[in-house]
Amino acid sequence: xxxxxxxxxKSGVLDPQGNAIKQSLDNLGIPSVLxxxxxxxxxxxxxxxxxxxxxxxxxxxxxxxxxxxxxENYKFEIIE
Amino acid sequence: xxxxxVITFPGSNCDRDLFEALKKTFKKTYKLWHKDTELxxxxxxxxxxxxxxYGDYLRSGSIAANSxxxxxxxxxxxxxxxxxxxxxxxxxLTEAGLLPGVLLRNNKLKFxxxxxxxxIANNSSRFTSNYNKKHIDIPIAxxxxxxxxxxxTLKELEDNNQIAFKYxxxxxxxxxxxAGIFNKNKNVLGMMxxxxxxxxxxxxxxxxxxxxxxxxxx
Numbered sequence: 001x002x003x004x005x006x007x008x009x010k011s012g013v014l015d016p017q018g019n020a021i022k023q024s025l026d027n028l029g030i031p032s033v034l035x036x037x038x039x040x041x042x043x044x045x046x047x048x049x050x051x052x053x054x055x056x057x058x059x060x061x062x063x064x065x066x067x068x069x070x071x072e073n074y075k076f077e078i079i080e
Numbered sequence: 081x082x083x084x085x086v087i088t089f090p091g092s093n094c095d096r097d098l099f100e101a102l103k104k105t106f107k108k109t110y111k112l113w114h115k116d117t118e119l120x121x122x123x124x125x126x127x128x129x130x131x132x133x134y135g136d137y138l139r140s141g142s143i144a145a146n147s148x149x150x151x152x153x154x155x156x157x158x159x160x161x162x163x164x165x166x167x168x169x170x171x172x173l174t175e176a177g178l179l180p181g182v183l184l185r186n187n188k189l190k191f192x193x194x195x196x197x198x199x200i201a202n203n204s205s206r207f208t209s210n211y212n213k214k215h216i217d218i219p220i221a222x223x224x225x226x227x228x229x230x231x232x233t234l235k236e237l238e239d240n241n242q243i244a245f246k247y248x249x250x251x252x253x254x255x256x257x258x259a260g261i262f263n264k265n266k267n268v269l270g271m272m273x274x275x276x277x278x279x280x281x282x283x284x285x286x287x288x289x290x291x292x293x294x295x296x297x298x
Contacts, residue, residue, distance in 0.1 A: 014228065014253065016187050065146060068139055068175065070182045071228065 001046045003058045005076040007067045008039035042066060054078050081124035081162065081295050085110040087153070089144045094130035094166065094276060101276040102127060105292040114147045119156060125295055126153055130167030130221070130274060140183060140224045141171030150176055162206060162295065163268045167222055170260070170270035179263055179270045180237070181229030186222070187253025193221040195284070197248040198259055198273060202241050205262060207269045210294040216287035218273040220251065220259075225272040227254035227261075237261055244269055 009015050015037050022036040044061070046054050058076050067074040084106040088095045095111070102109040110120050119126070134143035144150065150172070157163045157178055165173040173179045186192060195217050203211050229237070234255060237243055245260035252272075260271030275288030 014184060014187065014226070016185050016189050016226075016253070020189055065138070065142065068142065068182055070174075070180075070230075071184070 001054050002079045003044040003076050005042040005066060005074060006039060007072050007074045009037050010071055010073055013071045051078055082107040083123045084125040084127060085112050085123045086127050086129060087112045087114060087149060089114045089133035091133045091135055092129045092131035098127050098129045098276040101279045101292050104279060105296050114149050116149050119152050125162045126156060128165040128169030128172055130169060133168055141168060141175040144172045145175035154178060157268050160267055165270040166274055167272055170272055173268060173270045178268050179261060180233045181227055183224045184226040184228050185224050186226050191223040192251050195219045196251060198245045199248055201243040201246050205266045207291055207294055208244060210290040210297060217285055218275055218287055219277045219284055220273045222272055225252045227258040229255060240264055245271055
């Protein structure tokens with residue numbers, strides 16, 4: 001099984017990298033960009049076929065390591 | 081306090097400077113490796129150095145915060161042991177949950193390496209009691225030094241006198257100019273500036289020395 005995980009900054013947290021990317025898009029003349037936030041994407045391959053156990057494992061991984069929940073949110077999906 | 085220890089992680093690069101600062105002040109200083117599973121029994125103080133532990137992969141300090149020896153450091157701190165984290169060490173302490181908040185990328189996205197003036201916001205702690213002046217000059221060298229926490233935590237920090245040092249001129253976007261904070265019990269200090277780089281008049285001044293001297297006095 002595979003887990004696809006997105007980690008993104010919570011709203012209200014200063015995102016200097018996202019701001020710099022937006023600035024760069026503006027400089028390129030790309031229209032209509034209101035804001036940019038930068039996040040992280042992980043793919044984790046898991047052994048076994050138990051989906052609820054996999055969800056537990058990924059939840060634990062996100063909470064303890066992949067995301068810093070002071071500033072980041074995470075969401076994931078498990079693909080069989 | 082008499083006995084100190086410095087922990088080296090893969091990618092630490094201020095561990096020797098910190099060792100020299102401790103050698104100048106403490107009676108005995110151990111060098112520990114992140115894979116050690118036990119702390120020496122006789123230590124009073126643990127220092128976590130700056131650098132780029134594990135290449136700053138994932139988030140600065142996050143991998144080191146979950147290493148074998150750090151769980152022992154957490155126990156040591158929970159039992160009232162004194163812990164100092166400098167620069168990457170500060171990032172490790174926040175990631176380990178020993179200090180609140182987090183260090184974000186500098187607001188102007190640049191690595192900053194220069195001497196800055198700090199205000200000593202609390203000089204009654206075991207880390208700062210030997211400072212008898214209001215302002216000190218200490219070098220900073222970081223990319224992720226922009227201290228962030230939510231409003232509630234910020235209020236707690238202020239109400240409990242947990243802010244140790246503030247920048248006179250904010251270099252990185254830190255909330256309320258914060259350069260260093262204590263935990264609630266004031267036995268853990270994290271700071272972005274490098275006191276271990278200011279212990280000799282020939283190189284960078286001596287404003288870092290009273291911090292180490294505070295720890296050994298009493």
